Amino acid sequence: MQRRNNVIPSIGLGTFRLQGQAVVDSVRSGIALGYRHIDTAQIYGNEAEVGQAIAESGIKRDELFVTTKVWIDNLSHERLIPSLRESLDKMRMDKVDLALIHWPSPGDALPVEQYMTALAEARELGLTRLIGVSNFTIAHLDRAIDAVGASQIATQQVEVHPFLQNRKLIEHVQCKGIHVTAYMPLAYGKVMSDPVLLEIARRRGVSPAQVALAWSLQQGRAVIPSSTRPDNQRANLASSSVRLAEEDMAAITLLDRGERLASPDFAPDWD
Template identity: 55%
Template sequence: MKSIPLLGAGTYRLKDGAGYDSVKTSLEAGYRHIDTAQIYGNEEEVGQAIFDSPVPREEIFLTTKIWMDKYSKSTFAPSITESLEKLKTDYIDLLLIHWPLKDDEVEMEEYLPELKAVKDAGLVRHIGVSNFTNAQLEKAIDILGDGEIFTNQVEVHPYLQNHKVVDFCQANGVIVTGYMPFAYGDVLKDETIQAIAKDHDATPAQVVLAWMRQNEFVTIPSSTKKANIESNLESEKVTLSESDMERIAKLDRGHRLASPSFAPDWD
């Protein structure tokens, strides 16, 4: 079973033709990890781009996420069947619970077994969660057992290093996938990041992605620009020194951007 590439192409906010073009360009550039979600409204475009690509499906690691209104036993599996149809594939490499439910309208004890059931049925290769607190992740592990939760996808970037969640994930063998690595561009303007980039003859984005990689985080930046997509992939050639890593570690300031009204009480 193929492993997850640390650098993936995200598709958040990429609707219609933008989603298709971004995935097509990413695959052409050499990306083999594509991340989407039911709520992004672009699974059809993502699926079509993968279908149209000469890259064999088995070489691509494809992630999607189930939205909150599909967690009940009656809607869970049918929504995954619909996602598979839109994505033009017979399996998903990684399926995530997109957000924990704040009101417990559907209990974890109901929807997490449904998550495992679609994996057991062969529709999904790996299962995981997104935006789970440590307490929620601990409960999920209790329900599903050790080794079932592949990743917790959470906001991580130099301005929000999320140490409590990262430490808990790593202690429990759960991969950390950090989304919004550039904090909507905020960290790319940082003087420290820019200085390190200058030292390495690299871009600020490449420095951030190297920092993510050297912390062993999976990350999924999104872009519609060919130059940025290709440049981000070149971050794999950048190696930060221990001093660089220490300087970036000091930038943490709890700068959280993704915190909608339905978000959990963050760690």
């Protein structure tokens, strides 16, 4: 199945914190199990290994959806496009399917309009099929929309899991007609020990991780869980067939406690 449309596969394989042979094995295993959406980033330091695993997978490139993200050091108009070319060289590709701005410029040292315009130029040059943003606040997103148009922003990738539901931001993203991709959807494994998720999982005959993923999927988001274990990768992929009842969804809604796991010192002031 060729990935020539603008649909982001709902379940992807994250590669954050994976290095060396671990990321090669993870991506290779994931592709063999059926993952067709692979997520990496310049700052992860593993684009070359991701590219190696894809090249060795035996799957045609146009059957995969590959995302990378432009790091904050490369947001200037002079650096953004060259940095994407470097990423493509590392990944052995002529283009990615989706290029994201990883974080807004710290302290807004560079205007949103500058790097969104440069990202749009990268798409026009054929370096990426789609463009989007990550970790943008409402204000940053509105400026990005003013710069390139909401229809040109394929997704906003943000931290979302049962303990950080980010409702105000997500409602704004969706009201603009922009898709949401949830990163850290398993809250670094914290979902595995939550009593509410454990009980829902018991009743549904699935795992708490599958419950957490299904919760996001049923709200129309894409998810990009990370795992190095084939059994976990297989279970995560199978979460697309898990159906939660309204009472399950309502119970998970009550778990929101604003527990943000990704908030580096250069992060924006969150909504």
